[in-house]
Amino acid sequence: MSDLKQITEALLKFRDERDWAQFHTAKDLALALNIEAGELLEAFLWKSSEQADIDKVKEELADVLAFAFLLAEKYDLDVKQIVLEKIEKNALKYPVEKSKGSAKKYTDL
Amino acid sequence: MSDLKQITEALLKFRDERDWAQFHTAKDLALALNIEAGELLEAFLWKSSEQADIDKVKEELADVLAFAFLLAEKYDLDVKQIVLEKIEKNALKYPVEKSKGSAKKYTDL
C-alpha cells in the first residue's frame, strides 16, 4: 500500500471510530482546513521564518495535511495525480523564460 | 521512490527551474498555503457541499497540497510521519468514549 493510501486509511479509521463522517461534509472539511492553515500561520506571526516555533509548524501542518487528504478522499481524488497535473498547468502559466527569478503573479508577467 | 517523495521531487524541480527558492521562505510558504486555502473555500461560498464546483476544488486543493509539501520539505519533515503522529496525539485529546458522535472541540468535551 502506498504512503498516501496508508495515511488516508489511518485518517478514515480515526474518523469512523468516532462516528464523525456525519460532520465531515466537503464544505466543513474546507472550513477545517482553513482554520488549521490560520493556526499554521500563527507560528510565523510577528516573526521571521527563523524565529518560528518548529514544533508548532509541525503540528499545524499535520492538521492542514489531514484535512486536505480527507477532502481529497471525499471527492475520490488521487493526491499524487492532482498535484502533478497542477504542476503541468502551472508550467504553462509560468513558462521558465518569463518567470525565472521573478515573484510576479502570472497575470502580471 | 514513494509517492510522497515523487511529488516533492516534482515540486522542487518546478521551483528550481524558475529559480524561486529565493522567494520560498517558510513564512511566505505559510502565506501561500493560506491564500490557496481561501481560494479552496471559495468553491463552497454561498453554496452547499453538493453545489460546489468539483474542478475548482481539485485545482485549489492541489495548490494547498503543493505548498504543504514544500513547507514540509523546508523543515525536512516526513509527511506520513507527522500526520500519523498527529492522529496519535488527537486520539488522546479525543478518546472514543467521550467524542463518539460529538462535534465538540476537545476543550469542551
Added chain:
Amino acid sequence: MSDLKQITEALLKFRDERDWAQFHTAKDLALALNIEAGELLEAFLWKSSEQADIDKVKEELADVLAFAFLLAEKYDLDVKQIVLEKIEKNALKYPVEKSKGSAKKYTDL
C-alpha cells in the same frame, strides 16, 4: 470625534502602551487578520449558522475588526471611504439586472 476615529485611537493607545508598533508591520497585520478570521470561522465549524456560539463570533469578529482598523491606519486609509468606494466598484461588477437573486461570481454572470 467620529466612531471610527475613536476606535482607532483606542487601538493605537493599547498598542503604544505596550510598545508594539515595532511588530506591527503591514505584512504581519495582514497575517494577524487572517489568523483571527480563521478563529472566527471556527465558531461555525461542523455547525449550521444557528448553532454557532455567538460569544465566540463576537470576540473573534472584534479581533478581525481591530486588525483591519490597524491596517487601514497603517496606510492612512479612511475606512468609510474605502468601503463606500468598493461598493461603487462592485455595483459595476454586479449590475442589479444581471445579479439579482444570483449567487454567481461576476466572472460567471
Added chain:
Amino acid sequence: MSDLKQITEALLKFRDERDWAQFHTAKDLALALNIEAGELLEAFLWKSSEQADIDKVKEELADVLAFAFLLAEKYDLDVKQIVLEKIEKNALKYPVEKSKGSAKKYTDL
C-alpha cells in the same frame, strides 16, 4: 447618523437591491470574510511590507471590512462596542508590565 451606521446602511442597500440576503447566512459571511482576508494576504506574498501593492491592499481590506460589518449587523452587534470591549479584555490578558516590548502570546508571557 454615525459613520459606522452609514457604512452598514450602504452595504444593506447594495445587498437588498440584488436580493442577496437569502445567501448571506452568518456562516457564509464568515467564509466570505476569510476568502477576502486571503486575497488581502496575497498583496504581501513573496514580498516585504514595503513592496506590497497599496491599491490591492485597499481593495481587499475594503472587502474584509464589508463582510465584517455585515456579520456584525447579522448579530446586531455594535462594532464600536465590541472592539472597545475586546481592548479591555486584551488589557487583562496582556498587562503592560508583562507584555511591553514583547511579541509573545499571552499564553507564553
